[in-house]
Amino acid sequence: MKRIPTILAGIVSTTLIGMTPAHAAEIKIAQATDITSMDPQFANLPGNLTAAKHMFDSLTELDPEGRLQPSLAESWSRVDARTWEFRLRKGVVFQDGSPLTAEDVVYSLARPATLTSSPATLNGFLKDISKAEVPQSGVVRLTTTTSLAVLPNYLAAVPIVSKKVTEGLKPEDFETGRGMVGTGPYKFVRFLRGDRLELVRNDKYWGKKPSFDKATLRIMPNAPARTAALLSGEVDAITAAPAADLPRIQNNQNLTVYKKPTARVTFWVMNQYSDALPEGTDLAGKPLAVNPMKDVRVRLAFSKAIDREAIATRAMEGLGVATQNTIPSAMFGYNPDLKPERPDLEGAKKLMAEAGYPNCFGLSLYARNDNHPTEPIQAQAVGQMLSRLGCKVKVESIPTSVLFTRANKLELGMMLMSAGNDGGDMGVSLEYMFSNPTNNPFRKINIQTYDSPNFWKPLREGLESVDDTKRAELYRQVSKVLHDEAGVLPTTLLVGAWAARKGVRITPRFDERLYAFEASE
């Protein structure tokens, strides 16, 4: 009796497999990030760029480990410190059949600067290009205002569009499919705002053909909703699988969990600028007239008091890797000599006593409550770790918008931040993180107040260096300085979690994304 259902199930499943035509394979992916615009160059937001990458290529690209690779540019070379030449791949055509030309590239690199209503312009990557010209067919020569070693990394973030079809289009035109003509592996079918993006394979694609004929990117920012959609078979794969659901997904025979350390680091920012520590008090509760964070011994003591391993395994439920670097080990410039600092309460107390705060002081810790779910938990944990030094700690979780507004006014003493190294170059994100009005007048917004010549000198040299070996060495030096001076306290790298049903193989990426064209059956 027991056998009949099994046999039946067997028959049903073989029939079902037999009924699925081999050439109509479709993959449905639920991604956590929203897509705010179909215009591939409108905004430098992860959801937008993930979607754009399916339909548009860039001159260069970053592989799943964050290493630079050729794409529409087959090769590139430095004519001199400020001049680059990119040689375009031959025979690449847009989805409307017209060939990709160097003029399209020049146009595409100039276009982001014209999108002035964009809230997160891609032009940050392009502003240093002072001249873009076409010395011969199929070659683009770019002149930069400074010696810019990371230009190829920057260009990986800028989708190349067709001049002919995008000239004069408004953001809303792209929603309907106008202008959606790229050179990428998939073609645009339909975009339903806040819901899904439907794609179909581009048979004229120059590169490796995607395994799936059709792809649908579903937008599901809600974590339990993504899990449920995966469990119910509504989608084939999800990004940012929630930590709480991982055991359940892992126990399911039909599902596979993928984990990978991403290039997103969490770190504690300490206000080293204000004369008096904002919201800082002495142990009696009176406002502090000085700023102890200016003392490197205090910052180092805090670093010693923090148990990074406990944050990674407990507070973040395993979705963190304790680190002293700001990038994953596979990436360019990683310093293998910097091991995560071990918690050393005695050492920390000694340093605090030397600095003149044997029983610490009162301070507030801030974290964002709408960014990564583990951030408020990490803040609580670090609050308790610091209280073992005798600190009177207040922990507050506030929305990103409020935190940034207050941080820019230097109203916060210590806060948890996280930064993604999506560009694949550590120097760039460090420069971005640490710039402030005194060391870089171009950048007005600054929530980092660490500013040390020991840090800036090797970083600037690295950013300009023509020799990659020397550049990597300089980057390692920068990480060392950051650690010795405790400019900020890196705690963990976020571990990305993805999940897919059996039968679909996905490629987890350093930048937390998931591409349909990097998945296979």
Added chain:
Amino acid sequence: MIGFIFRRLAQSVVVLWLMSVVVFAGIFIVGDPTAMMIPDSVTPEMRAQMVAALGLDRSPLHQYWDFVLQLLQGSLGRSFATGLPVAELIGSRLTATMELAVTAMIIAIVVGLPLGLLAGLYPERLPGRVITTLSSIGFSLPTFWVGLMLIMVFAVLLGWLPSNGRGPTSSFLGLQVSFLSWDGLKYLLLPALNLAIFNAAMIIRLTRSSTREAMLLDYVKFARAKGLSERRVVCVHVLKNILIPIITVIGINFGGIIAFSVVTETIFGWPGMGKLLIDSINALDRPVVLGYLMFVVVMYLVINLIVDILYSVLDPRIVLGDSQ
């Protein structure tokens, strides 16, 4: 009645104006959108250009004036985050939300009214007690939890209904709707049910208590004395009298569903307006928040007007034209 409607419209304009001032002021206090949006990797010229393009370089008063001028020309401005016209953004989501809200309300009324009547007529009998208990549960369970349970049971365990998103849509009077095909309905069912549960519970409780009160009143005794059938007493006389408070509550809640069904829309990935509001608040996308709340006020004004008109239909003693 015409006079009443005109007076109402005039009052509405004042309410709208007050609302816009309050929202505008509130939005300025929350935070600075440039701090959130404009990356710090741009030159000061670019930055100034972007601030000017967003209209944020002017004084708050001036920005408010810009907004009013735009509004008078029939435009709600453009969203910072997406670059799209706000009206288009709201419009594209309105159909999805309306569809969800109407379905939920229909379910709530169809289930709630008869069960409430039953519970009110037979409060001491088993069905009455069961209904009352169930309504208490429906009333007190948090929406997000019920939503997750619905997904777990009907989508994950049984696999009957899809868990997330809006299904295939078909064109109806120029709008994209999903209730015309079975595939689309399947997607609509769970989120609508989730929204309906709380409202059904409320209608049950309201109907039950009103019925119990009404059954003791003299007109019911007279109606019975006149020899009317119990059916006619309940379905015509009692029902008509208790409907007024129920309609008021339905009206208020209907507005609430449309405007703020954020939780359900988030859990079920329904691309509606509630989600738009929350996303926009988080991104400090001022034009969308402002345009959205203005829209909500207009909607509430319209719903209240309809409720008032329904009153006068139900109870001839209420004269709308009467000025007090």
